[in-house]
Amino acid sequence: KSPLVFSILTECGTSKARVSRMILPHGPVDLPVFMPVGTQGTLKGMLPEQLEELGLQIMLANTYHLGTKPGTEILQKAGGLHKFMNWNGCLLTDSGGFQMVSLLKLAEITEDGVRFQSLNDQKAEVMLTPEHSIEIQNAIGADIIMQLDDVVKTTNPDKERIEESVHRTTRWLDRCLKAHQNPDTQNIFPIVQGTLYEDLREKSAKDHIERDVRGFAIGGLSGGESKDDFWKMVHLSTNILPKNKPRYLMGVGFAEDLVVCCALGVDMFDCVFPTRTARFGCALTRKGQLNLKKEQFKKDFRPIDENCPCNTCKNYTRAYLSGIVTVLPVACHLLTEHNIVFQMNLMKDIRQSITKGKFPDFVRDFMLQVYPTKNYPSWIIDSLSAVNIKLK
Amino acid sequence: MKFYVEPLSKCTQRLGSLSEIESKPTVNIKTPAVMLHTQGGQIPHITHEVFKLVSRKSQILQIPLAGMHTFKEAMQYYEGTISSFIGSKDSLSCLTLQDPCNITKQGHHSTLKVPIWTKNGKVYYDAKSYMDVVESFKPDIYFLLSDGDTNISSSEKRIAKSVSNTMNFYKECLDRHRKSDALKHSFVIAPIVGGYKQISRERYISFILEDMKNVDGFLIDGLHNNGPEAEFLEFNEIEPIVRCILNKIPTEKLRVVQGCWNPVNIINLVELGIDLFDTSYCHILTERSAAMTFAIEITDQTNTYEINLRDSKYVDDFQPILIGCECLSCTKYSRAYIHHLLSVHELLGPILVMIHNVYHYLRFFEKIRSCIQNNTLQTLQLSITEQFRNHQKTK
Ligand SMILES: [Zn+2]
Numbered sequence: 146k147s148p149l150v151f152s153i154l155t156e157c158g159t160s161k162a163r164v165s166r167m168i169l170p171h172g173p174v175d176l177p178v179f180m181p182v183g184t185q186g187t188l189k190g191m192l193p194e195q196l197e198e199l200g201l202q203i204m205l206a207n208t209y210h211l212g213t214k215p216g217t218e219i220l221q222k223a224g225g226l227h228k229f230m231n232w233n234g235c236l237l238t239d240s241g242g243f244q245m246v247s248l249l250k251l252a253e254i255t256e257d258g259v260r261f262q263s264l265n266d267q268k269a270e271v272m273l274t275p276e277h278s279i280e281i282q283n284a285i286g287a288d289i290i291m292q293l294d295d296v297v298k299t300t301n302p303d304k305e306r307i308e309e310s311v312h313r314t315t316r317w318l319d320r321c322l323k324a325h326q327n328p329d330t331q332n333i334f335p336i337v338q339g340t341l342y343e344d345l346r347e348k349s350a351k352d353h354i355e356r357d358v359r360g361f362a363i364g365g366l367s368g369g370e371s372k373d374d375f376w377k378m379v380h381l382s383t384n385i386l387p388k389n390k391p392r393y394l395m396g397v398g399f400a401e402d403l404v405v406c407c408a409l410g411v412d413m414f415d416c417v418f419p420t421r422t423a424r425f426g427c428a429l430t431r432k433g434q435l436n437l438k439k440e441q442f443k444k445d446f447r448p449i450d451e452n453c454p455c456n457t458c459k460n461y462t463r464a465y466l467s468g469i470v471t472v473l474p475v476a477c478h479l480l481t482e483h484n485i486v487f488q489m490n491l492m493k494d495i496r497q498s499i500t501k502g503k504f505p506d507f508v509r510d511f512m513l514q515v516y517p518t519k520n521y522p523s524w525i526i527d528s529l530s531a532v533n534i535k536l537k
Numbered sequence: 538m539k540f541y542v543e544p545l546s547k548c549t550q551r552l553g554s555l556s557e558i559e560s561k562p563t564v565n566i567k568t569p570a571v572m573l574h575t576q577g578g579q580i581p582h583i584t585h586e587v588f589k590l591v592s593r594k595s596q597i598l599q600i601p602l603a604g605m606h607t608f609k610e611a612m613q614y615y616e617g618t619i620s621s622f623i624g625s626k627d628s629l630s631c632l633t634l635q636d637p638c639n640i641t642k643q644g645h646h647s648t649l650k651v652p653i654w655t656k657n658g659k660v661y662y663d664a665k666s667y668m669d670v671v672e673s674f675k676p677d678i679y680f681l682l683s684d685g686d687t688n689i690s691s692s693e694k695r696i697a698k699s700v701s702n703t704m705n706f707y708k709e710c711l712d713r714h715r716k717s718d719a720l721k722h723s724f725v726i727a728p729i730v731g732g733y734k735q736i737s738r739e740r741y742i743s744f745i746l747e748d749m750k751n752v753d754g755f756l757i758d759g760l761h762n763n764g765p766e767a768e769f770l771e772f773n774e775i776e777p778i779v780r781c782i783l784n785k786i787p788t789e790k791l792r793v794v795q796g797c798w799n800p801v802n803i804i805n806l807v808e809l810g811i812d813l814f815d816t817s818y819c820h821i822l823t824e825r826s827a828a829m830t831f832a833i834e835i836t837d838q839t840n841t842y843e844i845n846l847r848d849s850k851y852v853d854d855f856q857p858i859l860i861g862c863e864c865l866s867c868t869k870y871s872r873a874y875i876h877h878l879l880s881v882h883e884l885l886g887p888i889l890v891m892i893h894n895v896y897h898y899l900r901f902f903e904k905i906r907s908c909i910q911n912n913t914l915q916t917l918q919l920s921i922t923e924q925f926r927n928h929q930k931t932k
């Protein structure tokens with residue numbers, strides 16, 4: 146039996162958006178989905194029991210962090226990350242490469258892999274190869290794992306270097322697929338690279354769809370490029386990637402981006418933003434973010450959002466939260482719960498509107514809430530009109 | 538709220554109940570009981586939602602003013618009680634002055650004013666400003682204002698000042714309580730001060746005995762300055778003064794002590810007839826990554842008193858914190874996972890340790906009550922004391 150069964154349930158008649166379902170070894174995932182990030186095998190003070198209760202189906206964990214601590218040996222002894230952290234839902238792990246390049250100043254990329262100086266006491270030089278990345282991800286045991294890719298900053302204009310990265314990423318994909326020990330229980334997703342060059346991105350996507358894989362990721366975006374460049378690359382990628390496999394856009398999680406990219410045909414998203422911002426006292430709402438530290442909330446006895454079904458909104462006022470955010474660790478749990486529910490509800494509304502054939506109306510209503518005076522940014526107008534959704 | 542207790546004698550273990558609570562008529566809290574210590578209205582690391590996974594029984598939340606000072610103004614406009622404001626409307630609230638987990642810094646006292654340490658620094662309260670807060674919080678239980686800044690080494694001068702300040706507070710706060718409509722159902726606890734000087738304690742008690750209408754219980758205050766040090770107080774040092782107080786106060790009223798007493802001293806204090814404690818010990822332990830593993834029942838499979846989950850020996854130990862414990866942490870998570878969380882400073886680490894510690898402590902109090910019922914408290918005391926001593930030796 147395949148470890149990933151994907152079926153499209155409804156397609157939007159106007160845009161490229163679709164509702165689908167993906168069945169993984171640890172259960173079904175309704176798409177489009179937002180996946181919160183639980184870097185070190187835990188999600189910002191939330192118990193897996195609570196996440197299950199919220200109906201969360203899938204979350205992310207980071208290979209670089211877990212490979213460092215607790216390390217593959219412990220994870221293997223524990224029987225994988227699912228058992229170690231008591232999470233029975235689905236998991237996805239990244240390759241570790243991106244975090245290494247962004248976290249470690251000393252990382253250097255060669256054909257072999259990513260060479261870096263270890264942060265441990267010996268300060269030894271270590272190499273993360275495609276094979277090693279898959280080995281760690283096999284030990285973690287996530288339902289979906291990522292190939293190691295050659296990451297180039299989107300703002301890097303050096304086309305030769307980017308072309309090299311596109312080819313190398315495909316070569317590394319083949320090494321990953323070859324090294325993979327658990328093809329029956331874990332799915333490797335290739336990553337489409339090519340930064341902002343249309344021809345290179347096209348090349349990357351076309352090379353990858355020739356491989357025997359069950360889904361694709363769009364990488365190398367959300368790294369400081371302009372929004373105009375960003376949406377065009379997503380649009381181009383989803384045009385090439387096959388319709389009958391899930392498409393995962395890495396590192397995207399702002400509400401507007403989610404709505405636009407669903408319209409462009411993306412099925413999966415992840416981002417640290419909703420959980421990270423919770424720590425700083427920031428609550429997400431359809432009308433924008435509330436910074437609860439602000440003086441204006443001190444006597445505001447309304448919940449963060451009257452329509453939100455989360456426990457935080459049921460039991461606590463803005464006034465109370467305002468006094469404890471950034472002071473008590475529990476405040477971080479409370480806002481994390483709200484922000485995760487916010488993201489999940491947004492995705493649910495997107496799915497329902499597609500199912501009902503009302504997605505374009507949903508998009509217009511959503512954007513009007515964010516921009517009540519209709520001063521829409523041009524990238525939103527352009528990207529949506531590229532898939533036949535007219536704002537105004 | 539009413540307190541019923543038996544037997545009505547001076548210095549013996551006793552069983553009681555807090556019931557007939559106006560807003561929560563079905564609630565009945567059995568004593569000796571333990572209040573859930575909170576900071577800013579939350580049990581440290583455990584939200585009220587998560588606590589429901591620990592216990593569904595009704596609890597008293599101990600709410601120290603220090604963490605609530607920031608809401609002083611908001612509460613004047615808020616229509617509900619402090620319990621509903623902090624998101625736990627089904628719990629009883631007990632407003633206290635000092636936080637038992639934080640050291641009350643010495644030497645900041647002032648005439649007719651008491652300092653507390655908030656997140657924005659030192660703030661003074663006098664009887665009027667304190668009662669303003671109490672009225673707007675509408676707690677189910679509250680301590681009258683006191684100057685309890687004494688410990689075993691306090692000078693006579695400091696003790697005398699503590700007594701005279703608190704006498705003034707007592708009169709003024711009670712006066713205000715009697716006039717207050719908002720507080721007519723609140724249960725009043727009068728702190729008893731006087732340091733370790735019997736004559737001062739006696740003097741203070743005879744002063745309040747003159748007018749005790751509306752006083753429902755007593756807090757034995759001024760034994761320590763709160764914070765982690767209370768864990769290691771020697772019982773023989775506090776016993777004479779506690780006995781002296783209990784011999785003088787009316788037996789039918791609730792007797793409270795604050796602070797992170799270790800389990801041995803809890804039993805010792807229960808044997809003297811103390812009715813109400815708090816869970817600050819759980820928090821102090823959790824802060825040092827320690828979990829309680831002492832045996833409560835003889836059948837408990839353990840040979841340690843407490844374990845420190847940061848210790849690298851737990852890195853691949855896939856057993857629960859305490860074998861057989863039925864708390865959420867022990868039924869679902871391993872020492873290895875908790876060790877991992879603690880070593881990478883993830884929020885879930887202290888959450889899981891705290892869940893176990895609170896669960897274990899609540900279970901310990903249940904055992905205390907059943908031992909009093911069966912007249913076997915002494916067996917429990919011997920067992921806990923022995924485990925504690927062995928633990929001290931191995932340290
Ligand atoms: Zn909410």
Ligand SMILES: [Zn+2]
Pocket residue numbers: 858859862863864865866867868892893896
């Ligand atoms: Zn336990």
